[in-house]
Amino acid sequence: MAKLRLALAQQDFPVGAVAANADRVRQLVAEAAAGGAALVAFPELTLSGYPPEDLLLRPSFLAACESELAALAAQSADVAVLVGHPHSEGEVFNAASLLRRGRVEAVAHKQALPNYGVFDDMRYFQPGHETATAVVDGVTVGLLICEDVWRSEPAAQAAAAGAQLLLVINASPWDDAKQAEREAVLVARARETGCAIAYLNLVGGQDEVVYDGASILVNGDGSIAARAPAFVDALLWAEFDADTRTLAAHDWPLAADAGADATLYRALVRGIRDYIDKNGFPGVLLGLSGGIDSALTLALAVDALGADRVTAVMMPTRYTSQLSLDGARMQAERLGVAYHVISIEATYESFMGALAPAFAGKSADTTEENLQSRTRGVMLMALSNKHRQLLLATGNKSEMAVGYATLYGDMCGAYAPLKDVYKTVVYRLARWRNGAGNGERGTGNVSDPRLSGGRASDADPSRDVMGRIAADVPRSPFPVRCSWIIPPEVIDRPPSAELRDNQTDQDSLPAYDELDGILNRFIEREQSQAEIVAQGFDADTVHRVVRLVLANEFKRRQSAPGPRVTTRAFGRERRYPITSGWK
Numbered sequence: 214m215a216k217l218r219l220a221l222a223q224q225d226f227p228v229g230a231v232a233a234n235a236d237r238v239r240q241l242v243a244e245a246a247a248g249g250a251a252l253v254a255f256p257e258l259t260l261s262g263y264p265p266e267d268l269l270l271r272p273s274f275l276a277a278c279e280s281e282l283a284a285l286a287a288q289s290a291d292v293a294v295l296v297g298h299p300h301s302e303g304e305v306f307n308a309a310s311l312l313r314r315g316r317v318e319a320v321a322h323k324q325a326l327p328n329y330g331v332f333d334d335m336r337y338f339q340p341g342h343e344t345a346t347a348v349v350d351g352v353t354v355g356l357l358i359c360e361d362v363w364r365s366e367p368a369a370q371a372a373a374a375g376a377q378l379l380l381v382i383n384a385s386p387w388d389d390a391k392q393a394e395r396e397a398v399l400v401a402r403a404r405e406t407g408c409a410i411a412y413l414n415l416v417g418g419q420d421e422v423v424y425d426g427a428s429i430l431v432n433g434d435g436s437i438a439a440r441a442p443a444f445v446d447a448l449l450w451a452e453f454d455a456d457t458r459t460l461a462a463h464d465w466p467l468a469a470d471a472g473a474d475a476t477l478y479r480a481l482v483r484g485i486r487d488y489i490d491k492n493g494f495p496g497v498l499l500g501l502s503g504g505i506d507s508a509l510t511l512a513l514a515v516d517a518l519g520a521d522r523v524t525a526v527m528m529p530t531r532y533t534s535q536l537s538l539d540g541a542r543m544q545a546e547r548l549g550v551a552y553h554v555i556s557i558e559a560t561y562e563s564f565m566g567a568l569a570p571a572f573a574g575k576s577a578d579t580t581e582e583n584l585q586s587r588t589r590g591v592m593l594m595a596l597s598n599k600h601r602q603l604l605l606a607t608g609n610k611s612e613m614a615v616g617y618a619t620l621y622g623d624m625c626g627a628y629a630p631l632k633d634v635y636k637t638v639v640y641r642l643a644r645w646r647n648g649a650g651n652g653e654r655g656t657g658n659v660s661d662p663r664l665s666g667g668r669a670s671d672a673d674p675s676r677d678v679m680g681r682i683a684a685d686v687p688r689s690p691f692p693v694r695c696s697w698i699i700p701p702e703v704i705d706r707p708p709s710a711e712l713r714d715n716q717t718d719q720d721s722l723p724a725y726d727e728l729d730g731i732l733n734r735f736i737e738r739e740q741s742q743a744e745i746v747a748q749g750f751d752a753d754t755v756h757r758v759v760r761l762v763l764a765n766e767f768k769r770r771q772s773a774p775g776p777r778v779t780t781r782a783f784g785r786e787r788r789y790p791i792t793s794g795w796k
Contacts (some may be wrong), residue, residue: 217352217378220253221439221449223426225417227491230261231274235260235281242294244448251350252293256382256415257323257359258307261296263384263415264422269337273302286312293318293349297382304339309358309382311347321345321356325364331386331422331777331786334360344370350480352377352455355408359383359650362412365397365405368628372406377410377433377455384415387425387443387480388780389473396437404435409413409458416446421774421784423480427692433458442468444479474645477638477778481630482775485517488628489603496522499605500593501545501552501621503527503537504708506631507607508544508699509643513630514605520549524602528589529552530561532714540703547698553596557588564588603627606773611636613772613783615758616765617722624772632775633782635732636708636725643704647697665704707735709714723754731758737781766791 222241226234227533238255245253257263260278268274282298289312300308300320303518307323322341326334344367345356355371355378362368362381369377379402385395399410409432416426423444430438430451441449468475489497497514501507507525526542527533536648538554545552564584572580597604606626608618610633618624631639641689707717708725722728731750734740735758742759746752768784770791781787 217453220250221413254295257384322504323358325360418484448562494603498524501525503540524551584621615761629773629775
């Protein structure tokens with residue numbers, strides 16, 4: 214039997230950009246046809262983007278999606294095109310339509326509607342009730358949508374209908390545990406059905422969610438045939454042999470570093486770049502304090518956007534150490550960003566003078582410390598307004614969990630890159646960026662994920678990066694390959710908010726190794742206090758940390774969005790009541 218040539222569009226299709234997404238489909242179909250593909254597939258809800266949320270409640274939006282689908286179908290030729298879209302026929306379905314020879318040849322409706330974590334499919338869609346199949350070049354292909362493959366029934370239906378290959382289109386968000394889970398599910402489905410599986414995933418950042426691509430080919434015996442790199446936009450070529458039920462990847466990109474830290478770093482970079490670019494901001498600014506969080510945020514921002522789109526501002530007071538001043542200046546100079554030093558001492562004293570009568574008889578406490586932070590927030594927001602640069606908040610997940618952050622102060626900002634990154638991981642990423650990550654960035658600007666590596670068929674992957682790719686991608690934001698991007702002194706120093714003399718974070722919090730161990734168990738694993746204590750943590754510390762987490766929900770409700778990178782992110786995924794008697 215002849216082999217079936219596939220093209221899988223691991224690409225970004227922005228939410229709401231219906232006409233632009235349809236045009237992108239046309240371009241990629243033409244490319245696939247020129248390459249000899251018999252079937253080209255696109256991700257879940259290609260036309261609307263994912264997740265479109267309450268746009269799906271607008272009849273005009275659904276009509277626009279239907280109109281673009283009809284136009285694509287009318288323009289289709291011999292290449293079969295599988296495209297995701299919302300399908301409205303009295304009720305709304307999450308659908309995938311196979312287009313060929315001027316018509317819609319088959320329609321699949323998503324059967325398993327996830328309604329957990331970041332997913333709200335049941336709010337918008339009705340479930341489908343059977344698996345669609347189509348015959349392409351003599352091969353029977355089962356058409357599944359995302360969550361369908363996580364259940365055994367849809368794949369079993371396809372196999373019963375004679376499917377030899379399952380084509381699964383997805384908008385599966387990334388987190389630090391997702392890829393292992395996906396592979397386990399796909400291997401199980403292949404072994405259950407004997408069908409090979411081509412798993413295609415969306416790539417790109419959308420508000421608080423980041424999609425990694427990382428598409429996978431699985432043979433009929435459950436063995437992994439190929440893995441696409443994460444956060445790389447690509448048209449992936451594959452060939453299916455129906456006789457052996459095996460898939461082969463052709464000319465797939467390779468990741469230079471597929472380790473956990475490298476992948477997480479790319480997720481954060483992709484989240485920043487897509488949030489800024491899709492919302493039309495010319496650049497970003499942030500407060501650069503000389504501490505580890507702002508230092509990592511600056512490195513991420515420059516890697517995402519380039520130095521010319523990033524501004525850093527140091528706002529010292531009497532409590533700002535020389536180490537902080539030197540570290541911030543050195544990093545700003547090394548990265549080549551616009552850098553300003555604006556003392557807030559006089560402004561802070563002005564606030565204190567105005568408040569003095571109302572503060573009479575009250576001793577100093579955290580109010581004065583918070584006022585310093587809020588003075589900085591006022592300054593940063595003024596600069597953001599004047600220069601039309603979006604302000605990045607630099608707080609991490611550990612701080613947000615226990616409320617070690619100031620409303621309208623260091624929480625000011627429209628996007629928070631480290632919002633879902635624990636403090637211990639912040640340190641780990643900073644060291645990675647200075648080490649292995651520094652060498653990787655030497656070949657080009659990480660803001661374009663294509664620079665993650667060459668082609669699988671190249672004897673020398675770097676040749677393809679420096680030749681074919683680098684010609685149309687900005688050069689590295691760094692003038693030379695640096696021995697460090699984040700000053701080692703900033704990484705090694707004890708963390709401090711520097712709001713009073715000789716202050717460290719550990720004056721108010723447990724050591725971060727201990728704190729993050731408790732937080733991970735309480736937040737990600739939903740363990741009780743008793744369970745955490747039973748694992749060797751001090752009981753008083755556990756009770757104190759949990760009280761802080763529960764008491765500071767009101768702060769988190771007012772925090773900026775940031776990329777979700779763990780299994781339980783604050784915001785759209787972890788939604789606890791502010792007012793609650795549960796302790």
